[in-house]
Amino acid sequence: MINIVLLTLLVVVAFAIIRMKDLFAVIMLLGIYGLLSASFFVAMDAVDVAFTEAAVGAGISTLLMLVVITMTGRSERTTRHKPLLALLVIIFTGALLIYGTLDMPYFSSADAPIHSHVTPRYINDSMEEIGIPNIVTSVLASYRAFDTFGEVVVIFTAGIGVLALLSVVRHPENNNKITTVNDAMHEQYLIIRIVTKILLPFILLFALYVQFHGDFGPGGGFQAGVIFAAAIILYAMLFGLNTARKVINQSFVQLIAAIGVLLYGCVGVVSLLNGGNFFDYNVLSDDPVTGQHLGILLIEWGVGCTVASVMIIIFFSFAGRREIQLHNKNVSDKDQESSL
Amino acid sequence: MLIAATLAIFIAMILAIVRGIVGPTLYDRILAVNMFGTKTVLLISLLGFVMGRPEFLDIAIVYALINFISVIGILRYSDTNELKHLSHDKKSLEKEP
Amino acid sequence: MDIIINISGALCLFIGSFLCISGAIGILRFPDFYTRMHAVGVTDTLGAGMILIGLMFYSPDFLTFSKLVMILLLTLLIGPTTSHVLAKAAMKNGLMPELAKTDHDKNKDKEINSSNS
Numbered sequence: 131m132i133n134i135v136l137l138t139l140l141v142v143v144a145f146a147i148i149r150m151k152d153l154f155a156v157i158m159l160l161g162i163y164g165l166l167s168a169s170f171f172v173a174m175d176a177v178d179v180a181f182t183e184a185a186v187g188a189g190i191s192t193l194l195m196l197v198v199i200t201m202t203g204r205s206e207r208t209t210r211h212k213p214l215l216a217l218l219v220i221i222f223t224g225a226l227l228i229y230g231t232l233d234m235p236y237f238s239s240a241d242a243p244i245h246s247h248v249t250p251r252y253i254n255d256s257m258e259e260i261g262i263p264n265i266v267t268s269v270l271a272s273y274r275a276f277d278t279f280g281e282v283v284v285i286f287t288a289g290i291g292v293l294a295l296l297s298v299v300r301h302p303e304n305n306n307k308i309t310t311v312n313d314a315m316h317e318q319y320l321i322i323r324i325v326t327k328i329l330l331p332f333i334l335l336f337a338l339y340v341q342f343h344g345d346f347g348p349g350g351g352f353q354a355g356v357i358f359a360a361a362i363i364l365y366a367m368l369f370g371l372n373t374a375r376k377v378i379n380q381s382f383v384q385l386i387a388a389i390g391v392l393l394y395g396c397v398g399v400v401s402l403l404n405g406g407n408f409f410d411y412n413v414l415s416d417d418p419v420t421g422q423h424l425g426i427l428l429i430e431w432g433v434g435c436t437v438a439s440v441m442i443i444i445f446f447s448f449a450g451r452r453e454i455q456l457h458n459k460n461v462s463d464k465d466q467e468s469s470l
Numbered sequence: 471m472l473i474a475a476t477l478a479i480f481i482a483m484i485l486a487i488v489r490g491i492v493g494p495t496l497y498d499r500i501l502a503v504n505m506f507g508t509k510t511v512l513l514i515s516l517l518g519f520v521m522g523r524p525e526f527l528d529i530a531i532v533y534a535l536i537n538f539i540s541v542i543g544i545l546r547y548s549d550t551n552e553l554k555h556l557s558h559d560k561k562s563l564e565k566e567p
Numbered sequence: 568m569d570i571i572i573n574i575s576g577a578l579c580l581f582i583g584s585f586l587c588i589s590g591a592i593g594i595l596r597f598p599d600f601y602t603r604m605h606a607v608g609v610t611d612t613l614g615a616g617m618i619l620i621g622l623m624f625y626s627p628d629f630l631t632f633s634k635l636v637m638i639l640l641l642t643l644l645i646g647p648t649t650s651h652v653l654a655k656a657a658m659k660n661g662l663m664p665e666l667a668k669t670d671h672d673k674n675k676d677k678e679i680n681s682s683n684s
Contacts, residue, residue: 146491165510189536325648471577478584482591497657527634538645
């Protein structure tokens with residue numbers, strides 16, 4: 131019942147997103163879409179996925195898209211050509227996909243392939259082999275550690291890509307002018323500054339709680355990293371980019387991103403050197419369960435560091451571009467005034 | 471009573487979505503998103519109690535924080551003076567869906 | 568004792584749901600942005616607070632209770648702040664309340680609507 135209502139709402143919001151022309155409204159509806167799908171995941175009892183969706187889909191991606199949209203302008207370009215061929219291809223593919231679902235096992239049927247292959251082993255044995263109450267974390271960080279390593283490398287690569295495309299050469303003599311442009315929010319909104327100052331330590335502390343509580347409940351490195359980065363981005367939005375750059379040095383953040391991936395990889399290499407397989411944490415310590423605990427703790431730290439710093443890097447790169455754009459605009463305005 | 475409250479929150483969410491889709495001005499939409507976020511926090515907490523797993527409350531806390539951050543972000547970058555300048559005078563092309 | 572806790576929890580939940588629904592109807596039916604914000608303000612603080620307090624009566628252990636208290640404090644801190652900033656930003660960018668409009672303002676308002684929407 132709850133699922134049906136939520137899915138209907140998801141479809142309605144998706145169609146509204148397609149119909150909208152104003153990109154700002156689209157971003158807001160995407161935020162609603164993220165919240166809705168996260169509630170859907172909670173209703174389906176997939177708490178960890180809901181956690182990730184809440185932090186990533188509704189939180190950080192909205193912020194990053196907002197920064198991007200301030201540079202590109204806020205209305206969608208109207209298309210002139212008729213997308214008939216594309217529509218035909220999509221209808222054909224969609225019909226094939228729906229035809230494919232007819233062979234799938236029924237929803238929540240007990241003898242579906244996914245429930246009979248490795249899942250019983252995870253559910254029955256993970257408590258003895260790994261000793262962590264949250265099965266999702268033990269699957270993610272121990273049984274499927276190699277996949278997760280791939281994900282972290284993908285995130286790291288995304289950060290490097292953004293840096294390579296958008297990293298800017300800053301002119302030190304122009305710094306003061308840029309600061310005066312960027313601090314608009316800082317001066318006007320006194321109440322929100324104070325409330326943010328109260329909330330920031332709480333958000334950072336909560337990120338650490340999520341990081342360490344991932345063994346026992348929903349949470350883990352990905353979510354914690356995103357929440358940490360969201361707190362830093364909030365600070366940068368309110369107090370200006372230069373103030374945030376003074377607090378968090380950008381090259382230091384880049385170093386942390388690399389260190390996170392290295393830490394993750396090194397855990398695998400050390401377990402290789404100790405005589406086990408790659409990411410076989412049993413050999414990290416004398417007691418296999420302690421080894422598993424140590425390995426999971428370390429790689430969650432690696433994931434958290436990389437995710438947080440890559441998100442901060444992406445935000446800083448985009449916001450830095452916008453800063454320079456604003457600065458150039460101001461300079462050209464002044465030139466026009468003086469020529470008049 | 472818990473289920474009745476869940477239904478009430480659902481109705482409120484649907485009305486907020488309608489306002490978010492229709493909403494004539496940008497600020498109406500921001501308002502709808504903000505209210506939707508609060509309702510989601512309530513929905514998650516209620517669902518945790520309905521399904522008998524109150525540890526869902528962690529997610530509700532994340533929602534409250536994320537909601538705050540994204541609303542502030544939207545307000546920060548919706549400063550119309552900058553946007554008018556950057557959107558290359560496309561206002562004539564915009565129309566309400 | 569048990570029945571008192573149950574009844575008071577149910578009462579709080581009922582008041583909270585009533586406020587939530589009335590606020591949601593308000594956001595749909597009220598004529599302009601500032602009145603809508605009034606409706607949302609009622610829902611976000613009192614409605615959410617009542618529902619969270621009602622859940623506190625049902626909470627099985629102390630950890631759940633303290634988490635609920637934390638969510639309540641966050642809601643009470645965040646809701647009014649966002650409302651304040653929203654109203655301030657709307658006012659600064661020239662969105663006038665329905666009653667305070669003259670004809671000149673209405674024309675201006677149309678412009679703002681077309682540029683904002």
